[in-house]
Amino acid sequence: NAGVTQTPKFQVLKTGQSMTLQCAQDMNHNSMYWYRQDPGMGLRLIYYSASEGTTDKGEVPNGYNVSRLNKREFSLRLESAAPSQTSVYFCASSESPSISSYEQYFGPGTRLTVT
Amino acid sequence: GQQVMQIPQYQHVQEGEDFTTYCNSSTTLSNIQWYKQRPGGHPVFLIQLVKSGEVKKQKRLTFQFGEAKKNSSLHITATQTTDVGTYFCGGFKTIFGAGTRLFVKA
Numbered sequence: 001n002a003g004v005t006q007t008p009k010f011q012v013l014k015t016g017q018s019m020t021l022q023c024a025q026d027m028n029h030n031s032m033y034w035y036r037q038d039p040g041m042g043l044r045l046i047y048y049s050a051s052e053g054t055t056d057k058g059e060v061p062n063g064y065n066v067s068r069l070n071k072r073e074f075s076l077r078l079e080s081a082a083p084s085q086t087s088v089y090f091c092a093s094s095e096s097p098s099i100s101s102y103e104q105y106f107g108p109g110t111r112l113t114v115t
Numbered sequence: 116g117q118q119v120m121q122i123p124q125y126q127h128v129q130e131g132e133d134f135t136t137y138c139n140s141s142t143t144l145s146n147i148q149w150y151k152q153r154p155g156g157h158p159v160f161l162i163q164l165v166k167s168g169e170v171k172k173q174k175r176l177t178f179q180f181g182e183a184k185k186n187s188s189l190h191i192t193a194t195q196t197t198d199v200g201t202y203f204c205g206g207f208k209t210i211f212g213a214g215t216r217l218f219v220k221a
Contacts, residue, residue, distance in 0.1 A: 033209060040124070042203060042213035043158070058209065090157060102148055102208050106157040 002026055004107035006091050012113045013081040021076040021110050023091030031094045032074035033104065034058075034066060036087040043090065049074055081114045088112070117142055121204055121212030129220050134191040136215035138204035147187045148205040149178060152214070158203060161189075194219050 004025045013019055025032065030051045035043040035058075045058030047066040055066050063085060065077045074093075078085060088111050092104040120139045128134050138147065146165045150158040162171055164180035164187060171178045177190040191198055194217070201214040 040213060042121075043211040045209045048209065092158075101163060102146060102205070103160045103163060104148075104158075104205075105160070109157050 004091055004093055004105050006089075006107035006110050008110060009108065010111050012115065013078075014115055015082060017081050018077065018079050019081065020078075021089055021091075021112075022073070023075065023107055024073045025091075025093040025105070026072065027093060027105065028071070029093035029095055029105070030071070032068065033092040033094075034064075034074070034076045035090045035092065036060065036085075037090060037109075038087050046076065046089075081112075083114045086112060086114045117207045117210055119204060119206045119210050119212045121215055123215055124213065125216045125218070127218045127220065128194050130196060131193050134194050134198070134217055136189050136202050136204075136217075138187045138189075138206075138212050140185045140206050143184050144187075144206045145184075146206075147180060149187075149189055150203045150205060150211075151200050152203065153200040156200075191217075196221050 007022045033048040034046040037043050044060050046060055046064050047058055049055045049068040052071045055068055067075045088109050090109050091107040094104045118141045122137050148163045149161040151161055152158045162178050167184050168182045169180040175192045179188045196219050199219050201216045203214045204212045
């Protein structure tokens with residue numbers, strides 16, 4: 001039982017390049033999330049998927065797209081990377097929104113640098 | 116919009132001293148969660164509070180939810196070096212405070 005896994009762990013991109021961050025969970029959770037974490041800013045929600053087949057924008061969606069490929073996988077794509085997207089990206093998952101517990105399980109993170 | 120503010124931003128303590136971080140919301144929360152993130156690590160869920168005035172304990176950690184459900188606190192008694200990290204509160208499910216980073220000097 002690996003929990004939430006993310007690939008890659010580290011990535012360096014040049015401005016304008018594209019890439020996809022992968023996330024998978026093996027806990028049969030319905031909801032999945034992508035956050036970015038910048039120093040002093042805490043965690044900010046980029047996109048989330050309440051259930052398979054649905055995605056919604058969070059607080060900072062500009063410059064990103066997501067795909068909920070199936071119940072297990074939720075990917076985040078940067079179409080044209082910018083230095084402002086240098087950050088640590090965390091994927092998280094939780095049980096159905098209808099359940100009262102909002103405990104989220106986080107992956108190990110992807111450290112992305114855009115030069 | 117909905118915001119969750121957390122203070123202090125940093126706290127340096129001597130090992131054995133107590134530590135408290137506070138979380139305040141601009142609007143009433145239905146519940147609040149607390150997470151810990153070790154340096155270089157990822158956030159790990161500690162606890163969820165739901166009821167007005169609720170107090171929960173985990174060994175040396177005491178969590179409180181305010182009567183008006185707009186604020187919460189995490190208190191650590193007699194800190195240890197293993198307590199080092201950043202403590203986040205989370206409200207409205209996906210809105211987190213900026214965190215309080217705890218430094219413990221042995």
